[in-house]
Amino acid sequence: xxxxxxxxxxxxxxxxxxxxxxxxxxxxxxxxxxxxxxxxxxxxxxxxxxxxxxxxxxxxxxxxxxxxxxxxxxxxxxxxxxxxxxxxxxxxxxxxxxxxxxxxxxxxxxxxxxxxxxxxxxxxxxxxxxxxxxxxxxxxxxxxxxxxxxxxxxxxxxxxxxxxxxxxxxxxxxxxxxxxxxxxxxxxxxxxxxxxxxxxxxxxxxxxxxxxxxxxxxxxxxxxxxxxxxxxxxxxxxxxxxxxxxxxxxxxxxxxxxxxxxxxxxxxxxxxxxxxxxxxxxxxxxxxxxxxxxxxxxxxxxxxxxxxxxxxxxxxxxxxxxxxxxxxxxxxxxxxxxxxxxxxxxxxxxxxxxxxxxxxxxxxxxxxxxxxxxxxxxxxxxxxxxxxxxxxxxxxxxxxxxxxxxxxxxxxxxxxxxxxxxxxxxxxxxxxxxxxxxxxxxxxxxxxxxxxxxxxxxxxxxxxxxxxxxxx
Amino acid sequence: xxxxxxxxxxxxxxxxxxxxxxxxxxxxxxxxxxxxxxxxxxxxxxxxxxxxxxxxxxxxxxxxxxxxxxxxxxxxxxxxxxxxxxxxxxxxxxxxxxxxxxxxxxxxxxxxxxxxxxxxxxxxxxxxxxxxxxxxxxxxxxxxxxxxxxxxxxxxxxxxxxxxxxxxxxxxxxxxxxxxxxxxxxxxxxxxxxxxxxxxxxxxxx
Numbered sequence: 001x002x003x004x005x006x007x008x009x010x011x012x013x014x015x016x017x018x019x020x021x022x023x024x025x026x027x028x029x030x031x032x033x034x035x036x037x038x039x040x041x042x043x044x045x046x047x048x049x050x051x052x053x054x055x056x057x058x059x060x061x062x063x064x065x066x067x068x069x070x071x072x073x074x075x076x077x078x079x080x081x082x083x084x085x086x087x088x089x090x091x092x093x094x095x096x097x098x099x100x101x102x103x104x105x106x107x108x109x110x111x112x113x114x115x116x117x118x119x120x121x122x123x124x125x126x127x128x129x130x131x132x133x134x135x136x137x138x139x140x141x142x143x144x145x146x147x148x149x150x151x152x153x154x155x156x157x158x159x160x161x162x163x164x165x166x167x168x169x170x171x172x173x174x175x176x177x178x179x180x181x182x183x184x185x186x187x188x189x190x191x192x193x194x195x196x197x198x199x200x201x202x203x204x205x206x207x208x209x210x211x212x213x214x215x216x217x218x219x220x221x222x223x224x225x226x227x228x229x230x231x232x233x234x235x236x237x238x239x240x241x242x243x244x245x246x247x248x249x250x251x252x253x254x255x256x257x258x259x260x261x262x263x264x265x266x267x268x269x270x271x272x273x274x275x276x277x278x279x280x281x282x283x284x285x286x287x288x289x290x291x292x293x294x295x296x297x298x299x300x301x302x303x304x305x306x307x308x309x310x311x312x313x314x315x316x317x318x319x320x321x322x323x324x325x326x327x328x329x330x331x332x333x334x335x336x337x338x339x340x341x342x343x344x345x346x347x348x349x350x351x352x353x354x355x356x357x358x359x360x361x362x363x364x365x366x367x368x369x370x371x372x373x374x375x376x377x378x379x380x381x382x383x384x385x386x387x388x389x390x391x392x393x394x395x396x397x398x399x400x401x402x403x404x405x406x407x408x409x410x411x412x413x414x415x416x417x418x419x420x421x422x423x424x425x426x427x428x429x430x431x432x433x434x435x436x437x438x439x440x441x442x443x444x445x446x447x448x449x450x451x452x453x454x455x456x457x458x459x460x461x462x463x464x465x466x467x468x469x470x471x472x
Numbered sequence: 473x474x475x476x477x478x479x480x481x482x483x484x485x486x487x488x489x490x491x492x493x494x495x496x497x498x499x500x501x502x503x504x505x506x507x508x509x510x511x512x513x514x515x516x517x518x519x520x521x522x523x524x525x526x527x528x529x530x531x532x533x534x535x536x537x538x539x540x541x542x543x544x545x546x547x548x549x550x551x552x553x554x555x556x557x558x559x560x561x562x563x564x565x566x567x568x569x570x571x572x573x574x575x576x577x578x579x580x581x582x583x584x585x586x587x588x589x590x591x592x593x594x595x596x597x598x599x600x601x602x603x604x605x606x607x608x609x610x611x612x613x614x615x616x617x618x619x620x621x622x623x624x625x626x627x628x629x630x631x632x633x634x635x636x637x638x639x640x641x642x643x644x645x646x647x648x649x650x651x652x653x654x655x656x657x658x659x660x661x662x663x664x665x666x667x668x669x670x671x672x673x674x675x676x677x678x
Contacts, residue, residue: 015663022639143548154653158641228571309489313488426495
């Protein structure tokens with residue numbers, strides 16, 4: 001019988017299947033961070049249980065960590081949470097990339113970077129953006145703390161099979177349209193719950209044409225349309241990214257692994273429960289105007305008329321009038337970072353816009369690399385100097401202002417162009433107003449002082465000559 | 473986890489769609505390492521804004537929340553159902569729930585009840601028009617009944633009943649207050665077999 005890629009991976013991980021019960025699935029890789037794990041470790045200890053496979057669990061600190069040099073926790077409660085992760089990992093023998101580690105970073109950035117994320121694996125983490133890892137053809141989804149405890153104790157998880165959705169995008173992305181715009185374009189069409197209960201497989205030439213970084217951005221945002229996971233079939237781009245990574249197979253094991261990874265594709269004729277198709281040429285640089293990621297429109301359009309109570313509420317919160325040109329929306333802050341858009345390619349594309357230009361005097365702008373490794377690589381090629389010379393703050397790795405758990409937050413009423421994934425009320429700070437955009441759109445907004453069409457900047461060469469060569 | 477068989481209590485309305493977990497419990501409260509004590513922080517920012525419907529005295533001590541579609545979307549934080557439980561809620565009734573929120577709720581003892589939009593509308597209207605309305609949620613028979621004294625006359629004298637369906641496995645777990653980990657540990661032999669048989673073509677992460 002023809003199967004989808006998701007069904008194949010699912011079937012390979014079924015430990016037990018009993019009539020009327022969810023399947024018991026084996027977890028290959030369990031990623032852990034400081035915020036959703038302490039209660040799981042505590043409960044494990046109270047019940048006298050051990051971690052079954054500590055070598056299949058990898059931990060980092062990202063959500064709550066400060067991003068200023070020195071990296072002292074902002075308060076005692078934060079400090080206690082980070083100390084708890086250190087202690088739990090030490091006691092259970094779990095690898096931890098904590099503050100000060102050369103490999104510390106956002107959990108969904110370091111998994112792929114370390115070659116831990118591989119095709120065909122079943123990967124979970126107590127974080128909704130675990131969908132990111134599906135970019136490699138892994139089945140990866142977010143779980144809650146009770147499930148974190150379940151995986152620690154049993155290396156298994158009980159789940160009902162998802163439905164399958166295909167999202168196909170054919171053609172070449174227009175200049176100035178990035179993977180982030182692909183994601184926002186999709187969510188604006190499906191709505192924030194259009195994917196509920198599904199695993200989405202992204203297909204088509206526009207997806208195949210994306211780098212691994214771009215595929216991670218698209219899969220990362222999959223949770224924002226309510227889907228459980230997003231996936232892209234592994235191909236030469238995937239293998240080239242993985243080869244030589246610290247945890248990737250080596251020598252003849254590499255050849256064997258690649259041969260196996262090539263089988264992780266959807267069979268011809270396999271049925272999807274639902275399908276969405278788009279032409280790449282339809283996509284534009286998008287900006288969210290409301291308080292969920294589905295409320296996105298093209299940079300060239302206007303704030304829409306509200307069509308329901310939710311829209312009205314969103315407009316009130318965002319202090320926007322219907323009919324206002326999106327480009328006329330003035331900003332206070334710009335944030336380039338998060339598990340969606342803080343990889344080297346994202347920083348390069350933003351830097352190519354910033355190069356030789358200056359951040360608008362009223363804007364406070366910051367760049368927070370996704371990991372300590374990315375920060376080093378970016379510094380080695382001088383990206384930090386480009387950002388700092390333009391007036392950006394250049395920080396240490398972490399989740400930072402994506403969710404504002406650490407001191408990086410918006411003040412009440414402040415308006416921010418952000419490369420992160422959620423524009424919920426208060427997400428970046430109580431009363432803060434978030435407009436989700438791509439890294440080059442965020443960079444362009446920092447310079448203009450308002451939301452602006454990056455394609456206009458791409459037409460005129462940057463003062464330093466560095467800004468004209470950048471494409472999708 | 474507390475067992476859930478039949479629970480009776482006040483129904484409170486929150487007539488909004490796509491209520492995300494950042495609204496249910498804002499991030500500044502996720503720094504704590506405890507599992508309890510999140511009740512005072514439930515809907516913190518909305519409450520601080522003043523004039524929030526759940527702060528009306530008639531809804532004090534409410535046990536059930538009836539709300540709009542896609543409740544609990546966004547972050548996977550289990551602190552969201554923990555804060556609802558800690559504030560006294562035992563079930564949330566909505567047209568649909570975000571997948572991770574629903575899964576978290578089952579596992580920590582908060583019952584997610586899905587009903588069609590029309591039934592939700594009736595419950596929201598009832599709770600708003602007659603604040604303090606009490607309902608009974610019976611997980612064993614999968615029925616919600618509304619006390620006939622709370623009903624408008626047009627509903628007749630027999631009261632009002634709604635039926636719902638819950639995943640049979642999690643229904644059993646909730647009714648019995650079972651520990652899911654203990655159930656899985658009973659399958660130790662299957663897990664050991666899986667680990668032993670695991671195809672060499674599926675490399676374990678080293």
